[in-house]
Amino acid sequence: MITGERMAVVDENAAALGVSQKQLMESSGHALARTIRAVADTGSTIAVVAGRGNNGGDAFVAARFLEDYDLTISLLGRAERIGTDIARENWDALQRAGFDTQEVTDSSEFDLPECDVVVDAMLGTGISGDLREPAASAAAAINASDATVVSVDVPSGFDANDGDHGDDGVDADHVVTFHDTKPGLADLAADVTVADIGIPAAAERFVGPGDVRLARPDGREGRPYIIGGGPYTGAPALAAQAALRGGSELSFVAAPDAVAGEIQGYSEDLIVQPYERDDDVLTPETAQDLLETAQEYDNVVVLGPGLGTADETLEAARQFLESFEGRVVVDADALRVVPNLETDATLVCTPNRRELAGMGGPDVDDLEAAADEVEAFAADLGHLVLAKGATDVITDGERTRISRSGTAGMKVGGTGDTLAGIVAALMTYADPLEAAAAAAHVNGLAGERLAETEAFGFLASDMLKEIPAALWNETDE
Numbered sequence: 001m002i003t004g005e006r007m008a009v010v011d012e013n014a015a016a017l018g019v020s021q022k023q024l025m026e027s028s029g030h031a032l033a034r035t036i037r038a039v040a041d042t043g044s045t046i047a048v049v050a051g052r053g054n055n056g057g058d059a060f061v062a063a064r065f066l067e068d069y070d071l072t073i074s075l076l077g078r079a080e081r082i083g084t085d086i087a088r089e090n091w092d093a094l095q096r097a098g099f100d101t102q103e104v105t106d107s108s109e110f111d112l113p114e115c116d117v118v119v120d121a122m123l124g125t126g127i128s129g130d131l132r133e134p135a136a137s138a139a140a141a142i143n144a145s146d147a148t149v150v151s152v153d154v155p156s157g158f159d160a161n162d163g164d165h166g167d168d169g170v171d172a173d174h175v176v177t178f179h180d181t182k183p184g185l186a187d188l189a190a191d192v193t194v195a196d197i198g199i200p201a202a203a204e205r206f207v208g209p210g211d212v213r214l215a216r217p218d219g220r221e222g223r224p225y226i227i228g229g230g231p232y233t234g235a236p237a238l239a240a241q242a243a244l245r246g247g248s249e250l251s252f253v254a255a256p257d258a259v260a261g262e263i264q265g266y267s268e269d270l271i272v273q274p275y276e277r278d279d280d281v282l283t284p285e286t287a288q289d290l291l292e293t294a295q296e297y298d299n300v301v302v303l304g305p306g307l308g309t310a311d312e313t314l315e316a317a318r319q320f321l322e323s324f325e326g327r328v329v330v331d332a333d334a335l336r337v338v339p340n341l342e343t344d345a346t347l348v349c350t351p352n353r354r355e356l357a358g359m360g361g362p363d364v365d366d367l368e369a370a371a372d373e374v375e376a377f378a379a380d381l382g383h384l385v386l387a388k389g390a391t392d393v394i395t396d397g398e399r400t401r402i403s404r405s406g407t408a409g410m411k412v413g414g415t416g417d418t419l420a421g422i423v424a425a426l427m428t429y430a431d432p433l434e435a436a437a438a439a440a441h442v443n444g445l446a447g448e449r450l451a452e453t454e455a456f457g458f459l460a461s462d463m464l465k466e467i468p469a470a471l472w473n474e475t476d477e
């Protein structure tokens with residue numbers, strides 16, 4: 001099962017792997033034609049009713065495989081307003097090849113041709129809201145006819161993200177859906193065929209540009225709260241700055257008074273809040289104070305960078321996580337308290353290989369080869385794990401993604417802190433697994449950008465300025 005939203009991600013990842021959307025459309029159209037052929041007797045009349053998106057494009061392809069039928073193709077709208085290049089190219093091919101096509105420019109002009117089979121290619125996963133004209137009238141005409149209805153991908157009017165089918169949507173007899181079934185299709189009284197359209201498994205397994213696009217913000221959003229610092233001061237500053245570079249509006253750092261000025265000194269962009277108590281490290285009492293502040297903000301916390309391993313600090317981390325109910329990126333020393341923790345919070349744990357082994361996870365060099373073990377460990381732990389290494393494995397115990405971005409220069413200290421900050425930025429609004437996967441990828445892309453000119457010599461602090469381009473520009477190419 002895959003949602004329409006996720007399908008668009010996989011599609012984009014496939015294109016980045018070299019399997020273009022036009023190739024996928026060709027496979028979709030071919031698969032569609034096979035089903036149509038199975039339900040249309042020799043000599044039948046087939047009416048294709050197409051929209052201006054790629055759902056229509058699939059049917060334009062199918063038409064080329066169905067030339068032996070009595071076939072008409074109606075486009076709802078003007079050809080010059082076809083929404084994508086690949087759908088337009090397939091429409092143009094039908095014109096040049098002399099197919100029987102017509103443009104329906106006014107909903108009152110639409111008459112469903114006499115037919116035995118109608119192909120509903122008006123709307124697929126690109127729908128938003130209830131059917132508008134002329135699709136609404138066309139759907140009514142399709143539903144009123146006695147013809148067998150074959151819907152492309154989903155019946156038009158059906159929302160492939162939540163399985164909702166609007167009252168005025170098409171009533172399909174057959175649905176040919178692509179790659180995987182969509183939520184809610186099984187509840188329809190239609191015969192559903194899932195067609196393999198040749199999307200490589202890697203497009204789902206490896207984090208790609210589609211995942212980044214899904215998880216990134218469209219504007220400035222989010223106010224993560226970084227609880228870190230004490231024995232070390234660079235780590236929380238890097239995490240907090242990375243969150244700002246990842247689109248957060250504000251980035252708060254809670255730290256011991258003794259080091260707050262030092263952390264602020266690295267960056268005028270941060271809001272550093274000294275602990276009220278006069279301790280050099282995080283204590284259980286301070287953790288209680290911070291709990292209230294964390295809940296007032298966006299309920300997204302980074303816990304760990306630079307906290308150190310004092311007994312009282314680890315106890316403080318434990319108590320914080322036991323009481324907090326929001327989302328937390330747990331990094332560095334704080335990871336030690338996660339095994340056997342009782343918490344209602346949503347945790348994204350970001351261990352490196354050593355920390356992963358220390359938590360009771362697999363002790364391996366090659367995380368990618370051990371992805372199944374990491375997945376099983378996350379399932380046992382009951383929390384999401386982003387295991388950091390040459391490749392990163394991101395898993396919630398059921399869904400597992402791998403990010404291969406990054407470069408050897410990122411072995412330098414501090415790149416894990418920038419990662420934690422990006423995860424927090426994206427997690428203020430995106431699904432935690434999607435946020436963690438995209439963040440791992442973006443952090444690696446930022447390093448790759450620097451490696452082009454600075455080989456193995458760049459710093460984690462240099463990566464900060466590369467995060468925006470890795471997040472917004474790189475994946476637009």
Ligand SMILES: NC(=O)C1=CN([C@@H]2O[C@H](COP(=O)(O)OP(=O)(O)OC[C@H]3O[C@@H](n4cnc5c(N)ncnc54)[C@H](O)[C@@H]3O)[C@@H](O)[C@H]2O)[C@H](O)CC1
Nearest residue numbers: 011024025053054055123124125126127128130131132153
């Ligand atoms: N990997 C794949 O899944 C592939 C899928 N393909 C097919 O492409 C469609 C999705 O195409 P897309 O262009 O994104 O959207 P649609 O064709 O579904 O519709 C866009 C079109 O519809 C208009 N619109 C949106 N909402 C409404 C509404 N409520 N009423 C009327 N009109 C509406 C919008 O303005 C656009 O013009 C997928 O389902 C597959 O069939 C490709 O084959 C590639 C591989």
Ligand SMILES: [K+]
Nearest residue numbers: 123152154156
């Ligand atoms: K459709």
